């Protein structure tokens with residue numbers, strides 16, 4: 001699969017925060033991890049990966065919550081809308097992403113996979129045949145957590 005990025009835009013519910021980025025709309029992904037569930041208040045977060053470093057805020061700025069030592073979650077300080085996940089380490093620079101729901105054209109995103117399905121809610125049925133991986137089956141997630149543990153988190 002050859003992915004091409006394109007300029008995308010989005011923002012929060014109240015309009016205080018707006019962004020632009022170079023995004024891979026054809027590579028959106030579900031994350032069913034408990035952190036995404038708790039952060040978004042939804043069964044899973046669906047996000048669009050971005051070209052590393054391409055996220056820029058054209059209005060306002062999000063507040064961030066550091067949800068792990070390798071990433072922080074951006075949200076609107078006024079309305080609380082979840083907006084982005086920003087890596088704090090170079091090794092995960094390509095994990096930079098924005099939430100599908102915050103996009104101006106969310107219908108253009110195409111999910112390609114499900115991650116962290118060990119915590120997918122049993123009643124959250126998704127009628128697709130996309131690849132599904134548990135956290136421990138994803139080498140990048142395993143490596144990220146291993147690096148954190150090596151530092152005595």
Ligand SMILES: [Zn+2]
Nearest residue numbers: 012014076079
């Ligand atoms: Zn807002």
Ligand SMILES: [Zn+2]
Nearest residue numbers: 031032033036
């Ligand atoms: Zn997650």
